[in-house]
Amino acid sequence: MDAQAVFKKTDKGAEAIATRGHGVSGKLRMLLIPVDGKKSGEELVRIATGMGESAQLLEQLLALGLIEVVPGAVAAIRAPGAPVAASATVPAVAAGGDLGKARSVATRMLAELLGPAGDDLCVRLEAAKDVPQFIEIMKRAYEFVRGIKGQTAADRFGAEVEARMPKG
Secondary structure: OOOOEEEEEOHHHHHHHOOOOOOOOHHHHHHOOOOOOOHHHHHHHHHHHHHOOHHHHHHHHHOOOOEEEEEEOOOOOOOOOOOOOOOOOOOOOOOOOOOOHHHHHHHHHHHHHHHHHHHHHHOOOOOOOOHHHHHHHHHHHHHHHHHOHHHHHHHHHHHHHHHOOOOO
């Protein structure tokens, strides 16, 4: 597998998230959620490693037809040791990102913070059609994180997503 290849969910993968179907559960589902058409194989392997798994988990998603390589897309080459979006502590980026970045960070953080308990919120965030709808779902997600993980975790979650929200 090309570590710089960019992966996206197939229709089957998106359906598996939305319906909790196709036998996708546990860590396989947790790795499928952050696949967004922007992350490289390297980033996804780092997420799998953070879950105590190996690159084989990503290979399994490919084999099941739940993800595919984005044709012609190649991940930006990073300097050695530079942080990636899948790291345990998400590096702050310049404010004013796009909704896709905010959505990606929100779903990844919910998966890390809440595991399967955050699946429904992840699906709703991914389905948000516009910024106002995304914000309404984020309010619920923030309260859910606060109720389970406490104020500090909720504040970190909110700040990381807010830093990537589009300006306007």
